Amino acid sequence: MIPFLSLKDLNNRFRAEIDARIKTILDKGWYLQGEENERFSKNFAAYCRAKGAVGVANGLDALNLIIRAYGFGPGDEIIVPANTFIATILAISENGCTPVLVEPDIETYCIDPEKIEAAITPKTKAVMVVHLYGQAVPMEKIWALQAKYGFKIIEDAAQAHGAIYQGRRTGNLGDAAGFSFYPGKNLGAMGDAGGVTTNDLDILEKVKAIGNYGSDRKYHHIYKGVNSRLDEIQAAVLDVKLAHLDADNARRREISKLYRERITNPRIILPKAYDEMAHVWHLFVIRCDDRDGLAAYLKERGIETNIHYPMPPHKQGAYAEWAERSYPITEKIHREVLSLPISPTMTDEEAQRVIDAVNMWNA
Ligand SMILES: *Cc1c(COP(=O)(O)O)cnc(C)c1O
Numbered sequence: 021m022i023p024f025l026s027l028k029d030l031n032n033r034f035r036a037e038i039d040a041r042i043k044t045i046l047d048k049g050w051y052l053q054g055e056e057n058e059r060f061s062k063n064f065a066a067y068c069r070a071k072g073a074v075g076v077a078n079g080l081d082a083l084n085l086i087i088r089a090y091g092f093g094p095g096d097e098i099i100v101p102a103n104t105f106i107a108t109i110l111a112i113s114e115n116g117c118t119p120v121l122v123e124p125d126i127e128t129y130c131i132d133p134e135k136i137e138a139a140i141t142p143k144t145k146a147v148m149v150v151h152l153y154g155q156a157v158p159m160e161k162i163w164a165l166q167a168k169y170g171f172k173i174i175e176d177a178a179q180a181h182g183a184i185y186q187g188r189r190t191g192n193l194g195d196a197a198g199f200s201f202y203p204g205k206n207l208g209a210m211g212d213a214g215g216v217t218t219n220d221l222d223i224l225e226k227v228k229a230i231g232n233y234g235s236d237r238k239y240h241h242i243y244k245g246v247n248s249r250l251d252e253i254q255a256a257v258l259d260v261k262l263a264h265l266d267a268d269n270a271r272r273r274e275i276s277k278l279y280r281e282r283i284t285n286p287r288i289i290l291p292k293a294y295d296e297m298a299h300v301w302h303l304f305v306i307r308c309d310d311r312d313g314l315a316a317y318l319k320e321r322g323i324e325t326n327i328h329y330p331m332p333p334h335k336q337g338a339y340a341e342w343a344e345r346s347y348p349i350t351e352k353i354h355r356e357v358l359s360l361p362i363s364p365t366m367t368d369e370e371a372q373r374v375i376d377a378v379n380m381w382n383a
Pocket residue numbers: 078079080081104105107108150176178179199200201202212213214
């Protein structure tokens with residue numbers, strides 16, 4: 021069997037280091053807001069070359085807290101790709117803002133920079149870019165629009181830890197970025213975890229305070245805050261794994277290269293990287309006009325696949341008010357995509373078995 025992703029294999033590579041770090045925490049008996057958080061946020065900010073970082077409870081909270089820290093709310097519009105994981109959109113609606121959906125570019129699967137300007141109104145407060153599947157959004161055009169219109173750029177970097185655009189990493193391509201450290205992400209904890217990076221130290225302090233009961237110092241509450249913090253054990257696990265992130269991303273690139281060079285089945289549309297360093301291959305997403313047939317065939321041959329995502333946000337029950345809308349590129353993507361297994365622990369032999377099976381389908 022080739023699993024879609026083995027979290028056990030992923031984390032067991034660092035077992036000794038993780039055990040030692042957790043032991044230190046147990047010996048000390050300090051579980052929240054301590055040295056582990058300080059160390060990890062410092063190291064993660066440095067990794068992203070951002071001025072600061074703070075750990076929060078999960079990726080959705082990271083995005084939610086950024087929007088809240090900027091003070092965006094009812095009447096404000098935030099431009100966002102129509103093809104994203106639901107959390108991106110939920111963070112916008114949770115703050116009472118209006119998500120303005122824009123179609124993706126079918127080549128990169130990221131928001132189409134050419135279609136953003138038409139969606140801008142006097143109410144536009146931010147553009148939330150999503151580095152989907154691990155590929156950094158081409159930012160050039162969006163930066164130019166920002167210079168012209170003055171909105172904020174918020175990155176949903178939940179799938180793209182370490183991706184590089186024009187020499188700059190995600191987490192440092194906009195005004196603030198939300199990361200998820202959900203176990204299956206390129207940098208994953210052992211439970212729910214998230215983080216915010218930003219070059220705006222005022223926003224950093226606000227996110228910290230709002231996520232800690234709105235408190236800027238103990239028992240002083242200046243915002244009606246929430247409890248959204250990263251615990252010490254998760255911070256320690258993430259700090260161990262951060263040191264291996266570039267090596268893991270390099271291995272993902274190698275596997276993606278084998279797939280891209282050797283999958284020759286004419287019915288398959290392969291993903292492209294517009295620049296090798298811009299993509300960290302969180303997911304290897306192919307397209308096929310008979311996606312379900314291909315998935316069933318691979319399953320019979322012991323190859324697990326997934327769909328990211330089977331239903332676009334505007335077709336979800338939670339957004340029934342959008343049911344009549346049509347986003348043809350987004351809908352086509354959701355009909356055709358299939359994610360093949362990709363993981364730093366995958367061997368070349370396993371990748372070859374996937375390649376052979378995909379090439380044999382319908383041949
Ligand atoms: C995983 C993910 C999130 C949410 O992160 P959680 O930690 O699961 O809350 C947000 N956006 C995208 C694009 C994601 O993939």
